[in-house]
Amino acid sequence: MKIPHTKGRADIGDNMNIAIRCEHLTKKFGNVVALDDLSFEIETGRIIGYLGPNGAGKTTTLKLLLGLIKPTSGCAYIFGMDVQKERIAIHSQISYVPGDNVLWPEMSGMQTLELLGNLHGGTDFEYRNQLVERFNLDPHKKVKSYSKGNKQKVTLIAALMTRPKLMILDEPTSGLDPLMELEFRNCLKNAKENGQTVFLSSHILSEVEAICDDVYILRDGKLVESGKLEDLKHYSTVDISIVFEQGVPDISAIRGVTILASSTDSVHFKFSGNFNELLLAITKNKIRTFLASEPSLEELFISLYGK
Amino acid sequence: MTATPTLEVMSPKAYKMTAEPFKRSLKKWAKSSFLWGLVFGFTIIASASSYLSFYPTKTSRELLSKAFGQNLATNAIFGPAYNLDKLAGFIVLKSFFTLIIVGAIWAILSSSKLFRGEEESGLWEHFLSGTTTLRRTYFQVLAGSLVGMAVLWLTVTLVLVAGSYSRHLGLSVSQNCFYAISIISTPVIFISIASLASQIFNSRKAVNVSLGWSFGIFYALRLVGDSGIGLHWLDLISPIGWVELLHPMIEPKPIYLFPIFIFSFLCLTASAVIVGKRDLGQALFDNSLPSKVSKRFLGSDAGFSLYLAKTTLYSWLVSIVLTGAVLGLVSSSAGATLEQSSIKTVFERIGASGNGTQSFLGISFEIVAALFSFMNLGQITSIREYEVAGHLDISLTMPESRLRWITNRIRVTIVAELLAGVACALFTWGFGYLHGGGPSLTTAIFATLNALPPSIFVIGAATLAFGLSPSKTAFVGYFVIGWSMMVEIFAGLGKTSRYFFDTSLYHQMSPYPATKINLVSAITMSAIGLIGTFVGVHFFRQRDIISN
Ligand SMILES: Nc1ncnc2c1ncn2[C@@H]1O[C@H](COP(=O)(O)OP(=O)(O)OP(=O)(O)O)[C@@H](O)[C@H]1O
Ligand SMILES: [Mg+2]
Numbered sequence: 001m002k003i004p005h006t007k008g009r010a011d012i013g014d015n016m017n018i019a020i021r022c023e024h025l026t027k028k029f030g031n032v033v034a035l036d037d038l039s040f041e042i043e044t045g046r047i048i049g050y051l052g053p054n055g056a057g058k059t060t061t062l063k064l065l066l067g068l069i070k071p072t073s074g075c076a077y078i079f080g081m082d083v084q085k086e087r088i089a090i091h092s093q094i095s096y097v098p099g100d101n102v103l104w105p106e107m108s109g110m111q112t113l114e115l116l117g118n119l120h121g122g123t124d125f126e127y128r129n130q131l132v133e134r135f136n137l138d139p140h141k142k143v144k145s146y147s148k149g150n151k152q153k154v155t156l157i158a159a160l161m162t163r164p165k166l167m168i169l170d171e172p173t174s175g176l177d178p179l180m181e182l183e184f185r186n187c188l189k190n191a192k193e194n195g196q197t198v199f200l201s202s203h204i205l206s207e208v209e210a211i212c213d214d215v216y217i218l219r220d221g222k223l224v225e226s227g228k229l230e231d232l233k234h235y236s237t238v239d240i241s242i243v244f245e246q247g248v249p250d251i252s253a254i255r256g257v258t259i260l261a262s263s264t265d266s267v268h269f270k271f272s273g274n275f276n277e278l279l280l281a282i283t284k285n286k287i288r289t290f291l292a293s294e295p296s297l298e299e300l301f302i303s304l305y306g307k
Numbered sequence: 308m309t310a311t312p313t314l315e316v317m318s319p320k321a322y323k324m325t326a327e328p329f330k331r332s333l334k335k336w337a338k339s340s341f342l343w344g345l346v347f348g349f350t351i352i353a354s355a356s357s358y359l360s361f362y363p364t365k366t367s368r369e370l371l372s373k374a375f376g377q378n379l380a381t382n383a384i385f386g387p388a389y390n391l392d393k394l395a396g397f398i399v400l401k402s403f404f405t406l407i408i409v410g411a412i413w414a415i416l417s418s419s420k421l422f423r424g425e426e427e428s429g430l431w432e433h434f435l436s437g438t439t440t441l442r443r444t445y446f447q448v449l450a451g452s453l454v455g456m457a458v459l460w461l462t463v464t465l466v467l468v469a470g471s472y473s474r475h476l477g478l479s480v481s482q483n484c485f486y487a488i489s490i491i492s493t494p495v496i497f498i499s500i501a502s503l504a505s506q507i508f509n510s511r512k513a514v515n516v517s518l519g520w521s522f523g524i525f526y527a528l529r530l531v532g533d534s535g536i537g538l539h540w541l542d543l544i545s546p547i548g549w550v551e552l553l554h555p556m557i558e559p560k561p562i563y564l565f566p567i568f569i570f571s572f573l574c575l576t577a578s579a580v581i582v583g584k585r586d587l588g589q590a591l592f593d594n595s596l597p598s599k600v601s602k603r604f605l606g607s608d609a610g611f612s613l614y615l616a617k618t619t620l621y622s623w624l625v626s627i628v629l630t631g632a633v634l635g636l637v638s639s640s641a642g643a644t645l646e647q648s649s650i651k652t653v654f655e656r657i658g659a660s661g662n663g664t665q666s667f668l669g670i671s672f673e674i675v676a677a678l679f680s681f682m683n684l685g686q687i688t689s690i691r692e693y694e695v696a697g698h699l700d701i702s703l704t705m706p707e708s709r710l711r712w713i714t715n716r717i718r719v720t721i722v723a724e725l726l727a728g729v730a731c732a733l734f735t736w737g738f739g740y741l742h743g744g745g746p747s748l749t750t751a752i753f754a755t756l757n758a759l760p761p762s763i764f765v766i767g768a769a770t771l772a773f774g775l776s777p778s779k780t781a782f783v784g785y786f787v788i789g790w791s792m793m794v795e796i797f798a799g800l801g802k803t804s805r806y807f808f809d810t811s812l813y814h815q816m817s818p819y820p821a822t823k824i825n826l827v828s829a830i831t832m833s834a835i836g837l838i839g840t841f842v843g844v845h846f847f848r849q850r851d852i853i854s855n
Contacts, residue, residue, distance in 0.1 A: 063700075063852075066700075066703075066704050067703075067704075068700060068703060068704070068851070068852040069851040069852065069853075070849070070850070070851055087708070087709075088706050088707065088708055089706075091704055091705055091706040091707075092706035094704070095704075096700075096701075096704040098697060098700050098701065100697055100854070101429075101697075102696060102697030102698055102700055102701055102854065103698075103701075104698065105427065105510070106510060106512075106597070107597060107600065108597035111597060111600050111605060114602075114605045115605040115611060116701070116705075118605060118606050118607065119607070119608060119611075119702070119705040119706075119707065120705055120706065121706065140596075140597070141596070141597070142596070142597045144427075144509070144588060
């Protein structure tokens with residue numbers, strides 16, 4: 001297989017505003033193709049959401065970028081450095097939050113933070129302590145006695161406290177309660193103001209919508225969409241079920257409505273248009289219950305691309 | 308088509324019926340039980356054959372019996388020898404003690420992993436996310452372990468029955484059955500203790516340490532009990548003593564199965580009570596307060612690698628030092644008996660000549676070599692466990708190279724081994740000296756040095772596997788050690804091809820001080836070990852890091 005070789009640090013030297021660059025990345029595990037000819041470029045100073053349903057290849061991509069696994073073919077660069085060959089130089093400028101909890105159960109939260117700070121170097125201690133407060137973490141207990149969310153906080157603080165140029169986060173909000181999730185978003189906002197780049201994976205659309213500047217959507221190891229969030233608004237479909245007191249008003253004419261099921265008193269539909277328009281139409285009749293939910297990514301894909 | 312398969316899988320009933328913990332536990336035990344069963348069985352048959360060929364006449368058997376049977380030192384270490392004028396007695400002398408030790412170590416390592424390690428690593432959380440309860444999970448793991456023991460019993464019995472039939476050893480089926488029962492007694496005891504310790508402590512490490520100490524104490528009790536100073540009753544309070552008192556083959560005393568049964572039953576009942584009351588991940592002594600960790604352990608990866616290994620290494624250090632001390636203590640009296648006994652010819656077959664003390668030390672330091680091998684292997688397999696647990700994903704995304712990371716681990720292993728070696732030599736010499744005999748300091752040092760190359764070979768083999776096929780790390784390591792031990796036991800036979808013996812690390816190691824140190828072998832083993840390590844590290848630097 002031929003891969004166009006444009007690399008070498010010199011040639012990307014004038015392109016220092018590129019944080020991550022993947023060129024035809026392919027990764028196979030035996031017969032399973034986890035990533036299939038993936039190419040993209042990410043500018044510095046942005047928050048990138050890396051979306052995809054379970055098994056899409058998100059974690060695989062992150063591990064390739066970290067040099068933990070080797071691509072079957074293709075290559076990747078972080079700040080112009082080859083992720084396989086210049087691991088040490090790259091790792092001193094990035095931090096990583098793994099998808100699974102992988103901390104040492106017998107150590108306390110604070111001991112963990114100290115260890116990771118010393119290994120990485122460049123801890124901003126004041127910021128670290130501030131983070132511990134903001135996340136409301138009791139750092140003096142053993143990691144194994146923490147709940148899932150508290151464990152997650154430790155890795156998040158560890159990733160933030162060294163203020164690295166690039167943060168690679170694998171489902172960073174899993175386990176966090178809504179309040180903490182908000183706190184985390186603030187931290188990312190601060191990071192962005194500092195000029196740091198964030199690359200985070202998720203399978204929750206709304207989360208990415210709330211935090212990210214750009215989105216990359218992966219499915220079965222292939223990039224299916226990418227770009228600025230505004231351009232991808234058609235993804236923000238809502239699933240709505242309404243039960244009326246009596247009679248369903250006519251909504252089929254409204255732009256963005258796809259009716260899935262309806263009876264005399266109830267209707268179930270997908271909606272991706274202007275909410276004011278919709279609300280005006282449905283409030284003509286009395287409503288008994290109203291249920292709106294965001295479809296899962298997988299559902300979205302099915303509706304958009306078929307299975 | 309009315310029901311889709313997905314629906315079936317999702318139904319709560321299907322969850323309730325899940326036998327995943329049982330299947331997993333059974334799979335783990337059955338495989339190793341079968342393999343160990345074969346090893347145990349063939350070892351016994353081999354020792355029987357060697358008896359028939361070395362002591363063909365009645366006179367030679369009586370001589371052996373006289374010489375060996377009254378030696379208090381060997382009684383204390385290996386257990387009393389009975390009826391050496393009969394085949395059955397010799398078999399027990401040659402194999403029973405080794406099988407007790409191997410059975411105990413195997414049971415300790417496997418059951419601490421199944422009863423606590425897998426809970427700690429989060430596997431049980433998956434089981435519990437169905438409708439299975441903690442208690443049910445525990446019982447399933449236990450049931451799997453006990454069925455595994457049945458597999459061990461059956462395998463040993465079958466090999467023994469077939470072996471004694473084909474070699475005309477004249478051992479009855481009931482003798483063989485009871486010997487197999489005696490052999491599984493030790494693992495059953497330690498599985499029971501492990502299940503209890505796993506309810507008391509909430510880390511596998513703590514469970515392992517407590518099991519190690521139990522083993523040490525039980526062994527020491529029976530050691531004193533058998534040392535002929537009138538404290539025979541100590542045998543009666545040591546579970547290992549009970550196993551010894553079963554007297555399989557010779558004059559079976561099934562009555563001692565009773566305390567073994569009661570003891571195991573009590574441990575298991577206590578476990579069941581605690582497991583019904585505690586939560587996942589908890590234990591009776593739940594210390595959620597972290598212990599203080601010195602700054603230097605957290606300051607760098609080198610410090611941290613020491614922090615992770617130190618508890619295990621302390622335990623090994625203690626066992627190796629104690630072994631050295633015991634060897635020093637008994638070497639002169641054991642040697643004196645050996646000198647005038649015909650068992651010396653057995654030792655001579657494995658290449659040990661020289662005076663009695665030297666022969667004794669030559670053979671005994673093979674035990675020390677095996678301990679060193681196990682200690683090193685434990686370090687390399689813990690590197691693999693670190694990867695499986697996902698810790699390596701964190702360590703290797705820090706600005707430090709893979710080479711540096713693994714070098715830190717291997718360096719801890721080698722430094723610890725050297726320290727243990729020095730301590731062992733000092734204690735062997737010191738205790739021998741206190742007892743008014745034993746080897747000189749130089750002899751003790753060289754004997755220890757001579758015991759190191761096999762364990763360096765083991766580092767090489769395990770590291771090579773870790774680099775090339777990480778999931779096989781433990782298997783390769785234990786295979787190399789297990790194979791070497793087995794072949795060395797066969798070596799007493801004296802009839803098989805010497806190329807076969809040469810495949811054993813402990814046969815390659817010369818029984819110094821009984822003979823001169825075989826420098827060529829020592830250097831070859833060390834060199835292969837080093838090359839294996841380098842190649843393994845080389846491949847580790849290139850390969851994918853795969854966590855669970
Ligand atoms: N070590 C491995 N061996 C074999 N297959 C693997 C391995 N790691 C990942 N895969 C496969 O590669 C594919 C992508 O997995 P990956 O973990 O990258 O998905 P993901 O997008 O992170 O999913 P999730 O949202 O569940 O975390 C999956 O089909 C997975 O089964
Ligand atoms: Mg993932």
